[in-house]
Amino acid sequence: MSKHKDIIIIGGGAAGFFAAINIAEQYSDLSAAILERGKTGLQKVKISGGGRCNVTHAEFIPSELVINYPRGEKELLGPFHSFMTGDTITWFEERGVELKIEEDGRMFPVSNSSQTIIDCFLDEAKTHGVDVLYNHSVKSIDVLDNGFSIETSQENFQCGQLIIATGSNTKIWKLLEDLGHTIVEPVPSLFTFDIKDERIRNIPGVVAKDVEVKVLGTDLISTGPLLITHVGMSAPAILKLSAFGAIELSKLNYHFDIEVNFIRQDLDSCLASLKSLKLDLAKKLVVNYTQFDLPKRLWKQLVLDANIDETNRWADITKNQIDALSKQLTKAVFKVTGKSTFKEEFVTAGGVDLREINFKTFESKLIPDLYFAGEVINVDAVTGGFNFQNAWTSAYIVSQSIHKS
Secondary structure (H helix, E strand, C coil): CCEEEEEEEECCCHHHHHHHHHHHHHCCCCCEEEECCCCCCCHHHHHHHHHCCCCEECCCCHHHHHHHCCECHHHHHHHHHHCCHHHHHHHHHHCCCCEEECCCCEEEECCCCHHHHHHHHHHHHHHCCCEEECCCCEEEEEEECCEEEEEECCCEEEEEEEEECCCCCHHHHHHHHHCCCCEEEEEECCEEEEECCHHHHCCCCCEEEEEEEEECCCCCEEEEEEEECCCEEECHHHHHHHHHCHHHHHHCCCCEEEEEECCCCCHHHHHHHHHHHHHHCCCCEHHHCCCCCCCHHHHHHHHHHCCCCCCCEHHHCCHHHHHHHHHHHHCEEEEEEEEEECHHHCCEEEEECHHHEECCCCEECCCCCEEECHHHECCECCCCCHHHHHHHHHHHHHHHHHHHC
């Protein structure tokens, strides 16, 4: 015997809970259940933002918000006019969760704990009668004349309307493919660059506040902070490249060269500045007088790599050394030999082909009453709360659309 529910949500993550709660709040006459394969749900919420949960980003103009989505920019413009950052803030505040904006625009609960968000969702689901069924791994999905039949590791279900909110779950993608949907092959989307280079080997933890990074041989370019890690480079300047270049960098097998402009000046401007410094600081040691607002340890490494040793004063350096230092500051080339991903926070490009989704409702164009929310579709974003905003927006729009079908 199969249990019957009006609505089944497969996936007990951010998008799944958000859809279920909003549906249950509006339609108390509909029965809804979340099927979650794990022992607990909301795992990505739990570890997001270092355990603080980066709920969204303080960008309040839809046309500006969509720029942060390498895949989905065009498709999400309409949905963001329906539900976006301001609506997210209001939704949580109405349920007792106040959010705060940090300097870089990321938004977190004032509590600084992801458990605040988890507790909110669990309480709302319980209050509105949403069944949350854990350890229910979905084995098959069949389309019926009047809905869907779902087989899980525990029991079987039938429902009139089905929401898929399983993120980057390859098993569910395969089931959707069997139903006729096209799955864009997944590739990693947010990752750091593995770089072995003497210039950065001994300075992990150093942050250059504002750099420009290019992937040589491509059109990929980004700006922002750059963090030197024990395995290479990270932070927004790198992560944006990894997101927007996800497919291209995958084809290069993550072996390519990058050019870093550490000071956001062109070569000629840098040369002119260094020539002035040669006069103004003639008697000072070059390594000791950090310029261009760079971290001291980074400045020292770039100076040494320009064949300027620790005893050289500004007055002593030659034209060739000035040229070499200018290149280190504005056109430093590093060889990338691989990638490092964020384990549980792993983000992929790929999923249900966007051409097969009606973005006014997030309903399948191929199968009536089948809806999608979150990263199960081929949408992904740069780091900073944008992936969660896609989850909230898509889930909310599904909740508004589902009873109308």
